[in-house]
Amino acid sequence: MNRAFKLCLLGAIFGVCGAAAFFQGAIERRWQTTPPTELYHVVSQQLAAFRADDYSGAYHQVSMGFQEKFNLEAFADLARTDYPSLLRATRVEFGQTKFHGRNAFLSAYFVMPEGDIVPCVYTLVREEDAWKIDSVRVLPRWPTNRRLGGLRT
Incomplete structure (x- = not known):
């Protein structure tokens, strides 16, 4: 050459x-x-699937990386043992969304029937043409008298 x-x-x-x-x-x-509502929709779909005991539908919302670590049965066991209190929430309010590369971090606040709040941080990853849940970190529960900020209409 x-x-x-x-x-x-x-x-x-x-x-x-x-x-x-x-x-x-x-x-x-x-x-x-990405509009935050697209991320809210992914989380809401998974919660609706959990409430309907549709663990395969909920499993469809998780990332490939998560699916490599947990099969469907292990995922269902994890949901039943580690997160059952979240399914008792009367409502879920979404907070701040941050993006970092292919990842999005979404704050969610589960309002329990007793009035206390369980904050969570969802990590979502962009896979092909969809957002998938990669992890959920449950933070310490807030007492009943604590309020969420923001406007309500």
């Missing part, structure tokens, strides 16, 4: 890498403009 051919090949490789970086950045910026 002569020197000119090697330089052209090297330039083409750098051009392809630059174009890939540009397009990946554009895709990530598009994900960050």
Whole structure:
């Protein structure tokens, strides 16, 4: 190979890498403009499936990474043993949404029948053309007299 051919090949490789970086950045910026309601819908679908004892439907809302760690039976056991109190919530209110690359972090507040609040942070990941739940972190329960901020109409 002569020197000119090697330089052209090297330039083409750098051009392809630059174009890939540009397009990946554009895709990530598009994900960050996802309306929060799209994320709320994913979480709400999973909660509705849990309440209907449709564990396969709820399992459909989790990420491939989560599914590699837990099969359907283990997922159902986890939901029944670790999160049954969340299913007793009278309502769920969603809070702040943050994006970082392919991940979205969503705050959810489960209002219990007694009036206390269980805050959770959902981590969602963008897989193909859909958002999937990757993890849920349940935070310490708030006492009954604590109120959520924001406006209610």
